[in-house]
Amino acid sequence: MNQQRRSVLKYSAVFGLMASAGLISLAQAQEWNKAAFEGKGLDDVFKILGAGSPDKSAAITLNAPDIAENGAVVPVGITTTLKADQMAILVEKNPSALAAQFFIPAGTESFVTTRIKMGQTSNVYALVKADGKWSMAVKEVKVTLGGCGG
Amino acid sequence: MQRKFTLGLTLGILAASISLSSLVFAQTATDEIAKYREMIADGNPSELYEVAGEDLWKTPAGPKNATLEKCDLGLGPGVVKGAAAQLPRYFKDTNKVQDLESRLMTCMQKLQGRNPQEMVDAPFQKGPKKDMEAIVAYVVTLSKGDKIKVSTNHPKEKEMYELGKRAFYFQGGPMDFSCASCHGEDGKRIRLQDLPNLTTQKGAALGWGYWPAYRVSSGQFWTMQQRLNDCYRQQRFPFPIYASDLTIALSMYMAKNANGGTVETPGLKR
Amino acid sequence: MKIMNIKSLLVIGVFALVSVATQSSVIAQQANDPKFNKMMKDGFRAEGIAGLDRIQQDETQKFCSDPVFAGSVKGQAMREKIQKINMDSIKQPSDGKYIGDWKKGEAIAQSGRGATWTDKADTPIGGGCYNCHQIDKKEISYGTIGPTLWNYGKLRGNSQELIVYTWNRINNSKAYNACSNMPRFAHFKLLNEQQIQDLMALLLDPASPVNQ
Amino acid sequence: MSDPMRVRAAENGGIVDVKILMKHDMESGQRKDAAGKVIPAWHITTINVKANGKDVLNGQFGPAVSKDPFLNFKYKGAKGDKIVVNWVDNKGDKRTDEATAS
Numbered sequence: 001m002n003q004q005r006r007s008v009l010k011y012s013a014v015f016g017l018m019a020s021a022g023l024i025s026l027a028q029a030q031e032w033n034k035a036a037f038e039g040k041g042l043d044d045v046f047k048i049l050g051a052g053s054p055d056k057s058a059a060i061t062l063n064a065p066d067i068a069e070n071g072a073v074v075p076v077g078i079t080t081t082l083k084a085d086q087m088a089i090l091v092e093k094n095p096s097a098l099a100a101q102f103f104i105p106a107g108t109e110s111f112v113t114t115r116i117k118m119g120q121t122s123n124v125y126a127l128v129k130a131d132g133k134w135s136m137a138v139k140e141v142k143v144t145l146g147g148c149g150g
Numbered sequence: 151m152q153r154k155f156t157l158g159l160t161l162g163i164l165a166a167s168i169s170l171s172s173l174v175f176a177q178t179a180t181d182e183i184a185k186y187r188e189m190i191a192d193g194n195p196s197e198l199y200e201v202a203g204e205d206l207w208k209t210p211a212g213p214k215n216a217t218l219e220k221c222d223l224g225l226g227p228g229v230v231k232g233a234a235a236q237l238p239r240y241f242k243d244t245n246k247v248q249d250l251e252s253r254l255m256t257c258m259q260k261l262q263g264r265n266p267q268e269m270v271d272a273p274f275q276k277g278p279k280k281d282m283e284a285i286v287a288y289v290v291t292l293s294k295g296d297k298i299k300v301s302t303n304h305p306k307e308k309e310m311y312e313l314g315k316r317a318f319y320f321q322g323g324p325m326d327f328s329c330a331s332c333h334g335e336d337g338k339r340i341r342l343q344d345l346p347n348l349t350t351q352k353g354a355a356l357g358w359g360y361w362p363a364y365r366v367s368s369g370q371f372w373t374m375q376q377r378l379n380d381c382y383r384q385q386r387f388p389f390p391i392y393a394s395d396l397t398i399a400l401s402m403y404m405a406k407n408a409n410g411g412t413v414e415t416p417g418l419k420r
Numbered sequence: 421m422k423i424m425n426i427k428s429l430l431v432i433g434v435f436a437l438v439s440v441a442t443q444s445s446v447i448a449q450q451a452n453d454p455k456f457n458k459m460m461k462d463g464f465r466a467e468g469i470a471g472l473d474r475i476q477q478d479e480t481q482k483f484c485s486d487p488v489f490a491g492s493v494k495g496q497a498m499r500e501k502i503q504k505i506n507m508d509s510i511k512q513p514s515d516g517k518y519i520g521d522w523k524k525g526e527a528i529a530q531s532g533r534g535a536t537w538t539d540k541a542d543t544p545i546g547g548g549c550y551n552c553h554q555i556d557k558k559e560i561s562y563g564t565i566g567p568t569l570w571n572y573g574k575l576r577g578n579s580q581e582l583i584v585y586t587w588n589r590i591n592n593s594k595a596y597n598a599c600s601n602m603p604r605f606a607h608f609k610l611l612n613e614q615q616i617q618d619l620m621a622l623l624l625d626p627a628s629p630v631n632q
Numbered sequence: 633m634s635d636p637m638r639v640r641a642a643e644n645g646g647i648v649d650v651k652i653l654m655k656h657d658m659e660s661g662q663r664k665d666a667a668g669k670v671i672p673a674w675h676i677t678t679i680n681v682k683a684n685g686k687d688v689l690n691g692q693f694g695p696a697v698s699k700d701p702f703l704n705f706k707y708k709g710a711k712g713d714k715i716v717v718n719w720v721d722n723k724g725d726k727r728t729d730e731a732t733a734s
Binding site: 030031032033037072073074077091094095096098099100101102103104105107108109111112113114115116117118119 | 658693695709
């Protein structure tokens with residue numbers, strides 16, 4: 001066995017180990033993805049995430065209310081039967097579309113719920129990356145004016 | 151004759167079905183709002199204030215460097231559990247009817263040597279009021295699930311109730327509003343928000359029983375004093391003075407009307 | 421069974437009559453209460469544009485702060501007097517024009533801002549109409565304190581009588597119902613003549629979405 | 633200084649349900665102060681959750697996550713798991729809190 005081959009093996013072994021321990025996605029996860037969060041429109045964010053133009057998938061459920069009593073707190077949950085390793089929540093009409101992104105290690109369910117702000121009635125997108133491919137679910141959430149303030 | 155009757159009946163049915171369809175529509179919107187409320191009910195950020203409040207309760211502070219642990223909220227020194235469910239009430243030592251916040255001010259003054267005027271003057275959500283809000287969150291959480299049980303047996307309590315009732319109906323300001331303008335009838339809403347009829351037991355329990363609360367629209371925990379303050383702001387009144395008899399009287403009116411209802415505080419509101 | 425029902429109805433009827441009679445005989449406008457006055461005086465301070473003059477009640481406010489009396493038989497004469505005071509204060513449009521721009525009217529109906537102590541003196545005041553009324557059906561967030569105004573013009577036509585009535589009602593609702601929950605928009609200068617014309621258009625213009 | 637989080641973790645059938653409330657203003661960068669000046673964005677950027685030292689979730693927040701953020705997720709675990717939650721915001725403030733799965 002020559003020297004070169006051995007070191008290649010060693011390298012790939014290390015890489016494999018890192019990947020299996022989730023270290024690569026960890027490095028990615030711990031560095032805030034400034035470009036993605038500053039992307040304005042949906043397409044900008046899709047591109048930065050490497051999602052291209054994701055297909056809609058019936059395997060993804062976007063759990064959000066039809067009407068939000070207040071745009072300051074809109075509950076949004078994503079569940080999928082796919083084996084997700086990343087999830088993202090996007091709001092089409094927000095100043096910056098991407099609201100939150102999640103990295104899901106093995107052993108964690110393909111499910112996450114959080115709360116987001118919406119400036120106005122808009123489509124909300126749940127993006128899921130599974131087996132290296134992004135897909136999505138879409139739902140319109142109506143934001144109503146409430147209280148006496150108008 | 152027969153035809154007229156049929157026509158009338160058809161028109162009647164038509165009118166009924168029109169009003170029914172708009173009713174159904176309104177119903178769907180309120181159902182959706184109910185679903186929204188249910189979705190956010192799990193994980194009430196009031197808990198964050200409650201944690202801070204428990205800390206403040208047990209940490210020595212003020213010129214006398216004392217804790218509030220000996221504070222008497224009506225059930226004896228140091229008894230917090232269930233106390234908020236029986237406030238406002240008459241206190242012998244101050245010879246006054248006090249709500250939770252005015253009573254806490256008394257404790258802060260007596261036990262910790264803090265100046266109550268500083269509390270009155272501070273803006274909501276800042277300085278000493280920020281501490282007050284956290285402490286209120288802590289205290290009211292310890293009455294969650296209890297029955298509202300407010301007494302008007304003492305003449306001063308009875309008097310406060312009557313004064314509060316009168317204040318509830320007092321109209322003023324450039325829009326002629328009183329509390330009763332919005333909270334005096336069953337089944338009304340402002341925009342999509344249901345308005346409890348605070349003159350009835352059921353309505354008062356829905357109103358009084360769910361405040362103090364975390365308010366989603368402002369992202370803040372609001373005490374009853376702040377809730378009343380913002381009511382008067384929306385009524386286009388001048389500024390109600392913090393812990394004034396006026397605010398305590400209104401609380402007395404609502405709390406007594408709510409008797410028998412359940413304390414659901416801290417609530418989670420729009 | 422049937423007889424029982426009629427009997428109990430009769431009893432209830434008589435009881436209701438008696439209670440109305442006894443009630444109206446004891447009802448009088450609530451007395452001045454120095455303790456209450458002091459509580460109100462000590463209870464407020466001026467803040468921003470919201471001065472203490474705002475708790476100095478006029479005759480209408482004083483009357484309507486006692487709903488038991490205001491709604492009683494004894495209160496009838498006073499109710500009529502209050503309505504007359506308010507009716508007499510209404511001015512018809514100076515340019516003779518009743519109908520403005522419904523689009524601007526919709527914006528005024530949507531806004532519930534203005535006149536609070538957190539507003540400036542020059543903060544535009546909204547009509548706040550959707551707070552209490554359904555108006556354009558597309559707006560699902562509407563209140564129910566007042567009646568629905570959807571199809572207002574379509575259902576009622578546009579006779580001069582209706583136009584003047586609608587004008588008066590927006591200007592000063594208390595001209596028709598002494599203790600109406602609706603603010604007196606003209607009396608307190610909450611809305612100016614042009615804004616009221618725009619609201620009129622929202623309700624009455626055949627082109628307004630309200631009348632589709 | 634940052635305020636404590638509220639972390640709850642309940643195990644049921646081999647799945648631990650984790651609910652986290654964070655105390656943070658999550659200033660959007662869209663609001664203006666009384667003088668009309670834009671209030672700069674101030675928000676949590678990354679959050680890491682570990683159970684017994686192993687990552688169970690990594691999240692990234694933009695300014696559109698609500699004030700006092702709430703997060704709920706589930707992982708395969710057991711009663712007694714030691715859960716450590718870390719967040720960092722865009723000003724470099726940090727906070728760590730712990731809970732034990734019950």
